[in-house]
Amino acid sequence: MGEHFLIGIVCVILFGVGSQWIAWKTKLPAILLLLVAGIIAGPITGLLDPDALMGNLLAPFVSISVGIILFEGGLSLRFSELRNIGGAIIKLVSVGVVLTWIISTLSAFYLFDMNIQLAVLLGAILVVTGPTVIIPLLRQVRPTGQVSSVLRWEGIVIDPIGAMLTVLVFEVIIAGGLSEGISLALSSIFKTVFFGSLVGLAGAGIIYILLKRYLLPDFLQNPVTLMIVLVVFAVSNTLQHESGLWATTVMGIALANQKSARIHHIVEFKENLRLLLLSALFVLLAARVELANLIGSLNWQILAFLLILIFVARPLSVYLSTIGSQLNNREKLFLSWMAPRGVVAASISSLFAYELVQNGYAEAGQLVPIVFIIIISTVAIYGLSASKVARYLGVAKPTPRGFLMIGAHQWARDIAELLHDKGFKVLLADSNWSNINKARKMGLKTYYGNVLSEYAIDEINLDGIGKLLALTPNDEVNSLAVIRYKEIFGTSEVFQLAAATKAKRADQEVPDNLSGRILFDENLNFDNISTALKKGAELELVEIEQTLTQEEFDHKIKHLTPLFLIKATQEIRPYTVDFAPLPGEGDTLICLGKIEDSYITGSKQVQGQSVQN
Template sequence: MHGLELAALSGILVIGILCQWIAWRVKLPAILFLLLCGILVGPVLRYLEPDALFGNMLFPFISLAVAVILFEGSLTLRFQDISGLRKVVRNMITIGAVLTWGITAVATRMLMGFSWEIAFLFGALMVVTGPTVIVPMLRTVRPNANLSNILRWEGILIDPIGATLAVLVFQFIVAVGLQDGIADMVAVFGKILLIGGVLGSICGFIFSVALRKHWIPSFLHNFSALALVCAAFAISDTLEPESGLLTVTVMGVWLANSKGVEVVDILDFKEHLSMVLISMLFIILAARMELSVFNDLGVSALILFGVLQFVARPISAQVSAFGSKLTGAERHFLSWIAPRGIVAAAISAVFAIKLESLGYPEAQQLVPLTFVMIVGTVLLQSFTARPIARWLKVAEPDPKGFLIVGADILSRNIATCLVENGFRVQLTDQNWNNVMAARMEGLPAYWGNPVSEHAERHLNLVGVGRLLALSSNKELNALAAQHYRIEFGASNVFTVRNRQPDDSVETAKSTFRLSGRPLFDEKVTYKSLMELVEGGAELKTTPLTEKFTFEDYLDQCEEKRIPLFAITPGGSLRIFTGDEDFTPKTDWRIVGTATCVPLRSLDKDGKHVQESAKQSD
């Protein structure tokens, strides 16, 4: 491969990860930064020319990438998540889609002057929202479970439906004037549904059986899933063009709802792969545009965006939610969220080229107009969704709380101290006596295995974003750490050391390879903490001042003073671990163990005064 081509490919990946990192820092969807960078390196600087770089492989690559992204999203669609809300989802992807299509098409015809054929094609493209923008937005906004599940299901299912609708409109445009035009269009629609539904179900069934019966070794699960998705998509599109998206979506939903099939590892792999593909796709598609085309759109494009945001979406959402159990506030929020994503951009790019060759000059405006809608909806909704969700009171609290595995006296003491400092906790234990003791102390406690299917349905994790594995069972701690690292992130999963007397240093270290971050100081173990608590040591919160520093805190009780947490003036909690280096400052609060009688105390001037009595060990 030539040096310039290698540099271009590497540059796409580097720019992609930088955009993702910036988006993470400022808590905005990465699509905004990806599109801006794509335009910068493409039409502005002319550093990236996707058509020259990829040649004839450009659109096959885009199609396969979109298929993998859709499959990853469909793996999260479990029917139990939308119990009681299936009617709303069904209405959103049928009645709501038709309303959005019709309103957008009429507005496009009136405002942009497109022919009716191109106007209805653009309306079909705007039906699509997509998981590439919905899922990151949901992570930032954090609406309640009802809204999250509806929007996620709609975003994933509407992709193949919108793509199929766009294909039908395109087939109608091609068939205009032909004797059997309408009949051909109906036949195409039937083939897409038949091939997508049947082939997707067959592939999902075969792969679920292979996983359930362990025909495939675990280290090949991810690669097998990727290969099967690409193969199913290719076969489906070969049998009937544009049916592949429906095929991979059906396959993913089948796997997600198959009993006895574990897809966590596959989902984890696909999430990382999807992030890479999404980053590449948005940069590549943005780099293909010409800035002069945006100038030709004029103010009419902005007015069309207003119609899409303030007319089409509210009408479709309110009609779809009519008669459901959703509250008025939930319906209003549903009327606001509908960002457009990568599928709309990819399909518009494919159809624009084909339509120009058929004699539709306005088709060249499809791609830039689609990008205006993508950027407009994502930008507006990203900045306003969270404040609106809070105003409507449909947002979950910030995930600053803790899921604590274990409910014995040690876990209850730590949980009580966290609650006293304003943090939400949720304890879980398989010992009924521990659970009852926690509930008697006013602490929420779940009785059962924290990684069971029952826990997935009944464990209340609203406002919870970190795990403290504090039980005496180190195997359960490790299992919980592995289970929740996907939901909370690996950096938010912590496990207490459960070192046995005969454990070597190597054994102790290997225990934590997959068990999250080790809690507290290297010498602190579950046994040592339990001995302190059972011996009468208390957990206390101590404020730091200019005259009483963190060093003074550590000296106060010699070896009996063990700092566990530090709370900043802004209310953020930092955990003392061996892999994080920070020094608490003035106005911080320290949560740690303390003996019943301190070795030293402070006089009125903040100076140390030695106590006359010293607590014995």
């Protein structure tokens, strides 16, 4: 028994996190791979039986996990985004929800020969989209303008609304009478909004006071926040059934929009926790699906139902909800092509279908396979096509191949000019006006100010930029810039110069865990590069005319130090201490030094000049 339990836990983590990693490597939708992994682990191989593994704890675990996920989603919402899109969002989560609900209900009633009660329940379940699918897709697609904000707000707010609607329909079904059910439903709506908002705001207020008055040490901020989220969820659910999702969402939004208390550590922790919970949830829920029922539900009716959701319900709700908004037709078209269902639909369909079956509604068993087919289909269709549709409509940001360069001194400007001439976006940032002025006269884009300031990230336009190069003479500034921007670009895409030589400045050496990837060579720090240029070294743009072996390449460039590799495919990577690739035919190098060999020809030279700081 103990070994079976251990295998089950390991399977959840292995299949969940493994699917996330494979999705990152293959650029496939993570949710799709998680669902497939759960089906493989559960009904196909029998390695995982969620009901036997967790028993009565499964339902509470699912509910609490969704509450935490919605709290984390709420932390990403800013009221400032509503200035131009508030009306569209309000209509999407009201008019759009009602339209989707009605169309889904009527379609289910006629296509599946389902009684009206279960059809209404299925329609309520399918109004949700959800941040569990939307946010990963947005990171992959990178839509322009206000599309990203609209989809995030809609996805996060609509989840608790959809869950609330499902609960109300369920209570009406259980009540058995229409008049009694409607009265109960109206009462439940009021209680859910009232108690959920009250408890959620109270939880946010407690966290705010604890952080603002420094009543928590750093190492307890995340555990205490998680504890309060769970308490808020439980208290709200106790006061009103299934109001916990609304409470945790309100709590996250309230914390995100206060200006005084710093919640940086909380946001980072919740993002990591969300990934683990999301992985576990989809694997567990997919593993509960009976494969025979899933296959048995594949027919022309489910195909027609899916097509109605995609080509009728979603476009109609989007266009009616965005009348009078500032969204253009291309943005509306993309919004119409983005409505994947996520973990809330999976969880509430599983929970309520089980309870209805227990209460004598045998037909409710068909809800789960229908919902899972819709989830798998919408995630696959939208996830695999979203990037292409966004590029076709012209609402996708460019692939982030550009550089944010911290430091606009002489040789940084020279490097920036070379990169710019090769077609890469470069933004030079410096607090020295003289350096910025000279960069602007060279036609380079700049940011004048302190990149470590509180508002710099909001002020700097990072569209098309995916890497940070910290090139200042101050090792500490370089490290702080890396720490600040690695949350945006990722640990693998933040780079800094080597620190001053250990022999001279050992007391000022920056620890490895507080630095980015070391550029070029461990001996090429700011002083050494500046000295080399003063003594006549040159920045060379070098084209590789034929393929060389590693030994031949090392021999041919023995007087050069490679700085950047530009592939023939226009991919670019800086050379670092831990990354020294062998270029191929058609590739280009940016090097420091002089060219002497016939296999490699220089196409441009920038003479070394004195560095002015």
